[in-house]
Amino acid sequence: MKILIVDDEQHVREAIKLLIDWEQLGIKEIYEADNGDTAIALLGEIQPEIVITDMRMPNRDGVELLAWMKEQGRKSKSIVISGYDDFHLVRSSMKYGGQDYLLKPIDPEQLMEALQKAKHSWEQEDQARRLDQQRSIEMNQIKPVYRDKLFSTMISEAGSGATVTVPAVLKEEFGLVGVELCQVIILSTGMLEPQISRKFSGNRDLLTFCLINVCNEILKQKNGGFAFRYWNSDHEIIILLWHRLAEWESLLALITEGIMNSIHGRFHYGVGQAQPFPSGLSLSYQAARTALKQRNLLEENSYIHKSEQGFKAGVYSLSIAAYEERFRLAVWSGKEKDIETAVESFLEAARLLPAITQEQIELWRFEYESMLSRWRQDLAAKQEVRASAEPSPGLPLLLLLDEQGRLSLELCRRELMNGLTAFAAMAGVGGNKEHSIMRDIAKYMEQHYNREVTLQDISERFYLSREYISRRFKQEMGENVFDYLGRIRVEKAKLLLQNPNLKIAQIAEMVGYDDDKYFSKVFKKFEGQSPNQYRKL
Template identity: 35%
Template sequence: MKAIIIDDEKHVREGLMLLAEWDRFGIEEVFEAKDGEEAKEIILKHRPEIIFTDMNMPKIDGINLLKWLHASEIDSKTIVVSGYDDFQYMRNAITYGSFDYILKPIEPDILNETLDRAIKEWKKQALKRESTIENTRVINEVKPLYWDHVFTKLLTNKSIPSDASMKIQKEFGINLTEVEYTFSLLSISSIISKNFDGDRDLAFFTILNICNEMIRRKQSGVCFRNIDKENELVMIFWDVKNTHVLVELIHDTIYKFCNIKITLAVGKPSHHLYEAYQSALQTMLKYNLIEATKKKMVSYLDISASPILHILDYTQEITWALQSGSNEQMDEVLNRIFLTLQSNHILSFEQIQGWENQFVLLRNNWLKEYEINEQISFYNGNDYWDKDGSFSFTRFQEEKRKEFHELIHYLNQVKYQKYKNSIQEIELFIRKNYEKDITLQDIADRFYLSREYISRKFKQEYHETITNYLTKIRIEKAKELLENPHLKIYEVSFKVGYQNEKYFSKVFKKMVGLTPNEYRLSVMTK
């Protein structure tokens, strides 16, 4: 693959050259141009798949270059890199087919993530995947992503900035300061896991296109992606009279298109945009996922107060199960927790989020206790959905069990390795100090382990008792020393840890079959 960087500033071109991970994405050639005029010749000659371009350049600027690319039907993916956070620039970029718009100074993560998506997009089109989803996505690839950012910022502001209000009024023909709002929220977790092969961006594009087509047809609102939340899709309705009818229609269309059942959360109408969003957010976080599987939508009126179950309250029981190393014992604890959860609590997104956060906290504490500092990729069990997108309490239990079983397995491995390393250190200690009067109690005190544990584990590892192992090391060393004819037998005896020469000779003959003198003679006569 090929790419071109178009910018009148040399240091910007050099920065892009350094920051982009070209090899990772299979881009073998990267060309440079200082303006649109120079770029046109290179593009026509080399047909690069990826084009990075500035907007403000001499001769032919970025807007005119985009117009030319659009008119020429060149199938490259164009990424605008600009120092201007200006709506008109962004609108022109989108209008004339820019894949994305990123701002200077360039952040490496954003640059490479955008490049990754652009290449995937180009490859998909190159393979001419003419599915309905692909067609819908292609038709809407010029969707103004700018509005995702604008509306997302409004969600956290208790007042609407005048500049944003003016831009929205110009684009959508609505004065946000004069209307009453209703928000509807949708978590697309189940859609991502059951469709689109886990491609979150493609899932968002598809569902956004469906929602916006119906909402804008009625001129009653707008749908956008909350860029601050991983899986949240937001609908603002300013024609609140038709909200419930439209929400149910959206539900039915998504089911028809994706064969997935989803539940939309609808908040309380309000003249304050922030309050309207918070109402919808609390509705989505708190509604009962099990009861809502048969509903198209839930409203703020359906929400009832329910305490959150905290797995931190079961820390001691969980710890005992972990230390036992038994999946069965852990399952007994979890079954009690699941029963309590089902009987006394509501299984909501808020509850799931609380469980997941507390599990990570507990897991990190256990890893710290086992002195494990390296980064580990643990199983993240979050597929709680049946094939039709309905929430499944059974799958939730299965996913949570998998996480705990994996943790038990890992901690047991670490524990075993830790103990194995201790026994290996004991063996090394014996080998280095064989000539000393070593007792089992000395070893236990030195390594902070019980004598019984040391005896049992040492024999499992080396198939010998510690006494026999020490004797074998002493006799092997004695055989080496006996090869020196100048050493007396009693000197050899002392050097290998025996203070009594006769006892040494007795042990030596038992182990070797010869007395020390007989062994020396046999070695000398070879």
């Protein structure tokens, strides 16, 4: 705690310093000023908790000093000392926040009492300020979440047919009184470009936070609306417009440019139609959602999708269910060539479609999962391998995008081939060692050694239980799954170690290890020496 003593007489300042046991009071720093002007210069620099000031001084006196402190909002507690028992001075002291008015000569007990009182008062007020500051921080953290919830609830209420009431807090903050029309635009984070997924390492909360900030910065400049996280969907940011609806295209262009500059990626937008506010919120939202679901994934450079432009479900449909018998016969033949022919016949039909929508992809996923689930249930009673009656979770839709974020039928072909050949192996048909599913698993690890590969990943991709993979892989390949993967990674690392410009941590990451110490441990297990020792050979 610091104190500033202001008096034009040096002997008075010295006397005050000698009269008090400052250490007992917890005051460690004592500063002096001989007039109000000097005191003002020090106040800004040292920020003392307590100020003791004389009232009559040359230049700026004590009254003017106290008035300045009050005007500037200084939190310091002030004690006035004076040689004059003057009512005017006492009143001025109280008016400008003086805690006590002491007469010279100064009584030590009175001064100590005044200082204790000032200290106690300052500590109480400081604690209150800290609590207020903490509450303010907490409110600032809660406020965006609260706003998101209120706006999300309005959309839900509009969809349920209930009367929608605009909360007073939103009316006041966003000036929604008198608003008659609104328009919902959905920014979708469901299908991400691969570079965006890598950049944010799967942290969708951080991605959503960044996107909303960019949107609201532009919307605030244009006074056009507000962007928020929609509580009823994990992959949707709502851009709600209520002013300048006719300018939505230029607003989206600015938002797209802002996102590209800050995040370096592109996202898809579903644009709903203008509707009455707030009763039409849900109608506009549903139209925007439909526009996204019915967008043509074959149009690679199209990112803004209006509701009236969508392809209606069923117009250009292609069903996996219609090919189930071909797939089943190919699988039970046990021949990879037959499976490939069946898959290719499906893809040929897919390539002829003028449009492939997200609805179509979701239908394929559902049909594919249902087909394999039925097959597994039929097989479960006949095989040693434990087959689940529940459909496997399958691959996320993201994996149907290539490195440029485009829909890839080649990835679709690969998934179908992996799933069907894996099922053929599980069913025990074919028996050709050259095409053993364990060798396919080994090949998969050789192709993906530089990424995280878990037994669960392999289990889901090849539709086999983890226990079965562990047992059969060691039987056929002579070592367990992770030793095999580790050996591949070490061999790749040995090649990279020949480049002196690459650090060990970089090499570890390039062969699939996040922890370079663990990489060194694995390397030593296979090579009998550390990566650094190997590099020096």
